[in-house]
Amino acid sequence: MTFSSTFATLDLAAFSDASYKATFETNYKDAVATAAGVTAEQVVILNYSEGSVVVDSAILVTDQAAGEAVAAAVTNESATMSTALAAYGAVVVSAPEVQVITSPPPSPFAPSTLDFTVTGSAAGGGVGLLAALVAVLVSLLRL
Numbered sequence: 001m002t003f004s005s006t007f008a009t010l011d012l013a014a015f016s017d018a019s020y021k022a023t024f025e026t027n028y029k030d031a032v033a034t035a036a037g038v039t040a041e042q043v044v045i046l047n048y049s050e051g052s053v054v055v056d057s058a059i060l061v062t063d064q065a066a067g068e069a070v071a072a073a074v075t076n077e078s079a080t081m082s083t084a085l086a087a088y089g090a091v092v093v094s095a096p097e098v099q100v101i102t103s104p105p106p107s108p109f110a111p112s113t114l115d116f117t118v119t120g121s122a123a124g125g126g127v128g129l130l131a132a133l134v135a136v137l138v139s140l141l142r143l
Contacts (some may be wrong), residue, residue: 001071002046003096005032005081010053011026024088031084035077036070039126040117058104064098 005028008013013019029040036043036059047056059074061067074081084090 001061001067001074001098002056002094003071003074004094005055005057006051006087006092006094007053007055007085007090008092012048012050012053015048015053027085028055028057029085031073031081032059034084035081038070067098070099090135096142 015024025045026040029043030046032043033040037057038061042060044058044060045055046058048054061070074096081093082091088115088136114132
């Protein structure tokens, strides 16, 4: 599942400070995970862009049904996310997209039949491709 979060009062330049960025990422992943009912490890920040600050994100899940459930939770709990991230100003969460991305063919050395559903916002065409690459990398790391 992919989606975007827009922080109207943040400045992208603040993310050049490694400490600020690390703290933001921890807080963001924790808030998203709590709202979505997943672990913070399943939350992936794909990209930061201007427009105040737009954070393109993905949540890695195992199948279509899980992706749809997580997308519904993100939609229903966006106010919870906003409250948890209030220190960063107002946040608007886009409607999540659910995409099923199948892992690459199994390796002859370590067979695997993992499937991943990646959700998030496709703000521009590159986010979907980036989400697909993240899912492939995760599946390869598990081989």
